[in-house]
Structure formats: C-alpha cells, structure tokens
Amino acid sequence: MGLDPIFTNTTADLELLAVQTALQAIAEAEPGLLERLNGLPDAEPHAMSQLADLLAFVHRELGDARARPIVARHGRLLAMALCAVPELAALRTRVRALHGSVRLELAVHAAASLLPRLGLEAKVTESRGAPLLSIERCGLCAQVSNAPEPMCSNVEALLSALLFELCEEPTIAAEVECLAEGGAACRFRIRG
Numbered sequence: 001m002g003l004d005p006i007f008t009n010t011t012a013d014l015e016l017l018a019v020q021t022a023l024q025a026i027a028e029a030e031p032g033l034l035e036r037l038n039g040l041p042d043a044e045p046h047a048m049s050q051l052a053d054l055l056a057f058v059h060r061e062l063g064d065a066r067a068r069p070i071v072a073r074h075g076r077l078l079a080m081a082l083c084a085v086p087e088l089a090a091l092r093t094r095v096r097a098l099h100g101s102v103r104l105e106l107a108v109h110a111a112a113s114l115l116p117r118l119g120l121e122a123k124v125t126e127s128r129g130a131p132l133l134s135i136e137r138c139g140l141c142a143q144v145s146n147a148p149e150p151m152c153s154n155v156e157a158l159l160s161a162l163l164f165e166l167c168e169e170p171t172i173a174a175e176v177e178c179l180a181e182g183g184a185a186c187r188f189r190i191r192g
C-alpha cells in the first residue's frame with residue numbers, strides 16, 4: 001500500500017490512514033496475526049479508537065517486546081503521511097531558517113501543531129533544558145495499566161522522523177513518562 005498524498009488532505013483521511021498504516025505494519029512483521037483479528041470492532045465511532053484497540057491487540061497477542069518494533073514501524077509510516085500534509089513545507093522553511101536550540105524548539109512546536117491531524121493533542125513545555133512534548137489523552141495507553149515500561153514507541157518514532165524532516169538534523173524523542181505505566185500523561189523529551 002502506498003501513502004498517497006491525495007488521502008492526506010483532511011484530518012478524517014489522516015486518521016483512516018493511521019489505521020491502515022497500523023494494519024500494514026502488522027501485516028509486514030506478523031502476517032498470521034491479522035487472521036486472529038476478527039475484524040475491527042465496528043461499534044467504535046472514531047478511527048483513532050479503532051487504532052488504539054488495534055495496537056492494544058498487538059501488545060496483548062505478541063507481548064511488549066515483539067509488539068514494540070511493529071508499533072515503531074507504524075510511527076515511521078505515520079511520519080511519512082504527516083510529511084505529505086500541505087502545511088509541512090511552510091513549517092520546514094521557518095524551522096530551517098533558525099539555528100541551534102531555537103531551531104529545535106520551533107521544530108517541536110511545529111510537530112505539536114501537526115499532531116491534531118492524527119487526533120492527538122500535544123503540549124510543549126521544557127524539562128532539564130530540553131523540550132518536553134506531552135500527550136495527555138493517548139488512546140492506546142488509556143487501555144493499559146501497570147505497563148512495565150513506556151509503550152508509545154510509535155509516537156517516539158513518529159516524532160523523531162517528523163523532527164528530522166523539519167530540522168534536517170538527527171533528533172531523538174524518548175518517552176520519559178507514560179500513561180500506561182501510571183504516569184499523568186505520555187511525555188517525550190526531545191534532544192537534538
């Protein structure tokens with residue numbers, strides 16, 4: 001399946017694409033797993049709650065260690081989709097005109113401004129001299145409690161890839177607090 005920019009024009013299309021890319025990431029890594037999924041629950045009104053159910057299913061069926069690379073691959077596919085939205089080019093130009101820590105800071109704000117296109121509301125603050133991006137309502141983590149470690153490897157991969165596209169510099173987003181572990185939100189520390 002290709003990521004056709006035609007499908008990335010509206011938030012609803014992007015949310016649908018987020019579900020499709022999750023199915024793609026699962027099919028690539030664990031083709032047999034999708035046979036055990038008896039369709040997505042059709043009672044779900046929103047694509048993003050379908051997505052949360054799907055990712056929770058992958059974690060349940062495979063365990064966290066095997067689920068992690070699949071979920072991270074999903075994040076990279078989502079980054080490709082977000083890089084195709086029309087506003088990306090203007091954001092990239094503004095970010096790349098800056099240098100050093102202000103460049104990274106603007107890039108993190110730009111990334112946060114794009115996340116609602118995927119149904120994720122994000123806030124940017126600062127912690128220990130680095131930008132901190134927080135997602136208070138993560139659909140996947142809201143379904144999990146007592147996870148042994150942070151679960152949002154898709155958001156880590158998504159942010160790292162998106163920030164690289166914006167900054168043109170290697171950037172790492174590491175989840176330092178996760179709702180699934182009992183945190184108040186999923187928070188990602190960003191380092192260039």
Ligand SMILES: [Zn+2]
Nearest residue numbers: 152178179186
């Ligand atoms: Zn999380």
